[in-house]
Amino acid sequence: MRHPSRTTPLQQGGFTLVELVMVIVIMGVIGAVVAVFMRSPIDAYLDSNRRAALTDTADTAVRRMSRDVRKALPNSVRTPNPQCLEFIPTRTGGRYRTAETVAGDNTSLNFAVADTTFNMLGQHSLSPADQQIQIGDTIAVYNLGIAGASAYLGDNTAAVTGVTDGAETTISIAAKQFPLESGSTRFHVIPVEEQVVAYVCTGGNLHRTVTTGSFNSTCPVSGPVLAANVGSCTFVYSGSDLQRNGLVQIQLDLNSNNEPVRLYHEVHVNNSP
Template sequence: MRPTFNHTGFSLIEMIIVIAITAIVGSMVAVFLRVPLESYVAQDRRARLTDTADTALRRMARDIRLALPNSVRVTTVGSVVYLEFLGTRSGGRYRAQGNDNLDFTNPAGDGSFDVLGPPIDMQAGDRIAVYNLGIPGADAWAVGTPGDTLAAYTGPTGSVSNIAIASKQFPLASPGNRFQVVDGPVSYVCNPGAGTLTRYWGYAIAAAQPTVFAAATPRALLANRVSVPVGSPCSFDYQPGVTERGGLVSMTLNLSQADETVRLVATTQVSNQP
């Protein structure tokens, strides 16, 4: 005699009812979760934009603080803003009297001088600046003129206590016997059309501020998504005489994504005591 089994299941109508109820419950849950999820995504987006803008402005501020005194300059072409300065790595004091002092009176120039204090770390391609005032007759940007305040370093790399330079008569002596070691020009370019903030370096010093850079020029992208809102998406402003011995660089950067814009403003003091 075969055993009898009772088979149970569900009908098509029951399955449709379950699907309908599940869809209704899911729709109700989605309504309540949509706003918190959108808020979380928006907050995360704003945090990322703020972090990018803050990192870029902090990098700019760190570089600007090391700028050669009186070397900062700003120009604008269309909506693109350019900020340029001569970066320094170190500095010290030169010997003004005695053995191998820096001579400012010899028209033929001086080719070396002793460093007062600890040795200076020098690298190939460095330049020595003395009393750069950023005015005609004492301007580091006046390349190849009598008012040029830069001299090319010609000595060995490494730590040195005597600095050899291409023979030069500097225009003016520093009241504090100071000199700076310049490693080259640096430009920050904010281009709203391309949506980028880019750092350029490793190019030649020129009297006119460059607004076009060769493809081989070293560069680093600091920020993208630079916005193009009504008004100024980015601005650099330099005021050279805010204090007796310093200037002020003001920087504004707007970054946008998904119809949201983050605006950060920062200021950096520039030491203009040569």
């Protein structure tokens, strides 16, 4: 009778403990060498991502500011300090009638007395919905940004109390005698929901704050954060009162994990009232 063959210990295959330790050590050395060569590309990739994110944030903020400034009421842009940019936004504008259609119909804007109604040339209802005049909006005529003709002081503004469409749009306002006529018979409309807009840098954030119900503003910072990780920002406005054109210079510095990004942008301001 045959018995099954048995394998002796000398015939069994495998690794000794010493061999396993040597393999682990060799693999560790190889991994360390690979890590040294991989670290720089990975760090560069992460740095590039951070720079891209910062650049995108700064670019979005600058574009938003530029869009707002271009719609500002002429001669309303000001920089109370280098970290604050303020202006009065506009919803739309138009031309007022200077002569009555029929004597005594009160369709023209009278600058000799406190007027309460006038006709706008054209129909405001044909404008896009976000540009249509609303009750509560403010009419500004010939804003020069100086005493006697300053929208901030209420010299040349009146609240809209009614809007009626016909062959022309009739705008009713709170009784107001406007101090100066516009050479181009223009008026601007300030939205009721945004009477003063302020961009302020403080505490590492860029805030966009809206003031309603008043044109008094002192660079408030209660608004939402438009950009975070702000190292510094500088606003410079070049253009004094009575100049047709102005220039807003915006410099925004963002920093994240010692990765800095700086954006510089200039915005043309039309100050023709």
